[in-house]
Amino acid sequence: MSSHLPNSVTTARVVLLCGPSGSGKSLLAARSGLPVLRLDDFYKEGDDPTLPQVAGSSDIDWDHPLSWDADAAVAAIAQLCGTGRTSVPVYDISLSARTGSETVDFGGTPVFIAEGIFAAEIVQRCREAGVLADALCLSRGAVTTFRRRFLRDLREGRKSVPFLLRRGWRLMRDERAIVTRQTALGAYACDRDEALGRLAAAAVHSVPEVVDGLRVREA
Template identity: 80%
Template sequence: MSSHPPIPTRVVLLCGPSGSGKSLLAQRSGLPVLRLDDFYKEGDDPTLPLVAGSSDIDWDHPGSWDADAAVSAITALCRTGRTSVPVYDIARSARTGEDSVDIGRTPLFVAEGVFAAEIVRRCRDLGVLADALCLNRGPVRTFRRRFLRDLKEGRKSVAFLLRRGWRLMRAERSIITRQTGLGAHPCDRDEAMGRLAAAAAGRCTRARSTP
């Protein structure tokens, strides 16, 4: 019998602008995936932020997301291999139920979502962070992909999607700057896949520390 302790489960946080391809890349990695977008607050939450000068809820502001619940779910997966998560309907801006995530004894999983960078430091301090990646595909390409996806899924009204899409396209550089400043490594799809493979093999480059 081996005397080595079991390898602890760790997480790769995958962030990037909405529409940058995070969900598809996470799926293609072959690793278990935790959807961080399921931790959005509900539409009637009085703490939801608004877009400046507008009555639109700012779903791209970290204040629209429950970071504490997301960190709790990640910690539970790392410690026990299972956790309960909300089922979130973006079109209704509401939680519609609860689901269980069970990754068994897998030593690595991906937690992906637009706000993943917000919890890089907390996951590092908890000793569960393997890597943190910020996916960047360019503002025009991201705008097109995001709009077509959201339109197909009926996430919000067309007018809302256009307003949001235009705002995010103009803000994409600052979004990436913020996420990398929080400790996520900026990369394209190919580099991200390479780093995920390295993390799975136990030879990842840890996300850099932030001040």
């Protein structure tokens, strides 16, 4: 599925917001006041045969990019940037299943956020399509994210407690590598306050695209 949009029909651009699970992406996106596309709704369903497993375990690795439908997410972003509307799945994490679909309508907004742990995976594709405003990786420290993630997932009943503990310890050990990968894919690592500043700048079309730390184009 192609994600390319001719510049002549692009009416909006996207800020991709990634970061380790539990880093506060959803809260930050809500605080920004910008429209938000939830990239977690593009997870594959639990019976999908292509789902990856955690090495040495029977657990599905929901933190691996192959557990997520990148093509569908890019197509939805491209349509939102071109028309302001798209249909997206409604995903129930506790069931590992899509429970329906809904129409997202961002109207004439010039910038919106697409947030999720896999957002960095599509930075290059959005840049090539000419729709990228900025890409941010929110990082708050492994202990903080472990606590936030476990309490959130427990409160929402996302998975069983043993699964959440196994996943939590694994992600805490891997957090530095996760941030390193996301920044290597083109996301800019920052804390909450700097992220809010860059989101505010993107809203008025003043965030430059950055490649390897160099400002290459002003919006």
